[in-house]
Amino acid sequence: MENIRTQLSLLITLANSDGEFHERERQVIERVARSGDISQEELELLIKQPDPIEGLDKMPYDDRFDYLYNVILLMKADSVIQDSELLFCQKIANSLGFQLAAFMELYPHVHINMKSPEELRMMRKKLQDYHVD
Template identity: 35%
Template sequence: MSKQKDKSQISILIHLASMDGDIDDTEKELISRIGMAHGLSEEELQEYFDHPPEKIDFSKLSEDESFDTLYNLVHLMKVDGKIFDEEISYCMNMAKKLGYPLEAVMDLYSQVHANVKLKSEIQKIKRKYHKKG
């Protein structure tokens, strides 16, 4: 994944995390782990927490990157144990922009847990929504 695409994903996650007015420590830690796993430095991440970009070009994300973004959005929404209507609406809106039906959010929602990653179940969902090209 390129740095630009990583930054787009981080920006999307930061926007979701800030919807309740506060990015709590568990949300910030998850976003940081995702960013660092993709090669972003702590300084770059802090810059995005301080100044996330407004506009994101979803058409430049690959199918895997789009799915990973949707997965990370659902994970982030659940990680702090508090789910707000605005977060659900944001995830639904992002799913559409990423090219996924709203059902994909619900499928992921049932399988994504704050501290457990059920890889086989997530892969089943990914295959279910794999776009036919």
Template identity: 35%
Template sequence: MTESMIKKQITALVNMAKSDDNMDDRELALIYRIGDAHKISRDEIQEIIAHPGKIGSVDELDPDEKFEFLYSIIQLMKIDDEIFNEEVEYCNMIADKLGYSYGAVMEMYPQVHKNLVIKSEKKALKKKLTSFLKDS
């Protein structure tokens, strides 16, 4: 993913974290971990947290990047052990924006773990989710 796309992903994560009016420390830790992994400075991340704005277009993402984007959003939703309707609605909106049909979030939800990634499960889930892409 390009730096621009990572910043859009972080923006989406921040908006998700703020959707329940309570940005949890675990949510912040995941946001920083993703930013750090992609060499986004702490100052840039803090600026996005302070003023997230809208994510804009994600049309240029390839299917793998779309999956990763949605996976991280669902992971963030689960990380504080509380799921709010606003968060589910936000995930569904992001999934739609990424080109996934209705049901993709609920298909992914039980297989996305909040604190770990099991590569074999993630790979199988990615394969299964291709059937939810509207343009496939």
């Protein structure tokens, strides 16, 4: 549960980074919350007061990949990409142990429509080349 709260706090922080919490961003956040069994009430509290974002460098690789994927997905959700969002995503990628090349590699493959599990597995494997512990 702690892991999903951190991921949600990260996504909420990104959604707020451009000064506008767009409805499509909220939908992505709600989807992540549902997948982690976070109640609507708990999510609303997190939206009002996100948890501090820490310990990203201590997570398993698969969690780091999921975080990076979801951060990029959220950034693209409203079809308007602000410089502040790009900088935030790049900073998070770095905090997760990914080189900038990983962000650039993954970016064009992330779409609001979910990818097949096989496509995600292939991207997860490919990005390992850009991950440093």
